[in-house]
Amino acid sequence: MPSDPTPRFRRPAPLFPARAEEIPGAPDPQLATELGHESARALLNGVYGSTDPQVVERVLHLVESEGLDDLATLWSGSPATTLPGALWRLYVLHTWVRRNGEDVSRRFREGTHTVPGLRYLAGVAEPPDIEQVRTTMDEILRGAFTGDLPIALGRAGAVAVLCAHGTAHLADRESTHEQQQAMTRQASRLLSTGEELTAAARMAEAGTLS
Template sequence: MSSTPSPRFRRPAPLFAARAEEIPGAPDPQLATDLGHESARALLDGVYRSTDPAVVERVLHLVETEGLDDLASLWSGSPAETLPGALWRLYVLHTWAQRNAHDVVRRYREGTHTIPGLRYLAGVAEPPDIDQVRATLDEILRGAFTGDLPIALGRAGAVAVLCAHGTAHLADREQTPELQHAMTTQASRLLSTGEELTEAARMAEAGTLS
């Protein structure tokens, strides 16, 4: 057994805090952009090169331990066609599925009636249930950091698009105008997220996602 220690996991939040202290006054937009790209690449490369399974699990539960706000400060302002922007959308989708799995299952099932073929790309076992949806999003997020980024982004995009179509169907059945409007808005946002993740997957496959 090798005595070489596994690479130490470095979370992105301290990187932002350390660099942000160097900025007098309001953060410079370009520096904020650089921080987002640097932290996303450092996190992705650090996990990919690690031989310690615990490192992957820490990244999987990064939102639970550090909070979504920490990632938002780094990545939420990044365009979808960048690595930090794609990872941000992936983490948001994963967090939604973990916290609201029942709702995700309901919307996903509705969506498969419209575009059933897309469920094969999403890779959710049929018929989907709460445990399966959570496990699938765990698998997708884990895959993004273990060498299958294009596949992970593509699967996440398929899940989001299916949920978008399902949400639109459910909105049509709502009798309350306020709820119907809210769900229609959610469907539009989910569709945008799905399309963005799908495009990010294409760029990752081509080696142009940075």
């Protein structure tokens, strides 16, 4: 790490150019795993405690500037209960919310009717609108790097679980069987993501998320 007290942010991929050059073609699974863990830890450590707000904002909008595919190359194959796996799911959820705010807020509202207590854990005001849900996800992602990772992952998990329940409710109102099945599959994936983020939050709290 540089000695500069306000380190400059770097995208994950170039953090380990020497290691990356060792890969002649498709990356070796073990090496890819190591790169994923190293890049996630370096990104987290590089931002945590930074006094430069631009560094934080660049991490917040990393997907917009670098693309989700770059992170997928490093992190998407990691288990949910690892740091790169948890950060990957956090970024995917954040991207979904940013791009589909109206749809997400509708699903979120429906979910609060089933599990209203989770709304307080997620930290979203009632009734949630598009900007409130987007702002909450920005706060969660920012908090993962600058505040408390376990709390951030737990809040993200609550958002996903609420949206899962809301999606399941909305599936019953779809006009065709195919649409109902598609929404049900989405609800299942959201629930899995929420449970995975919640499990990662518990591990982060215990200091075993690495």
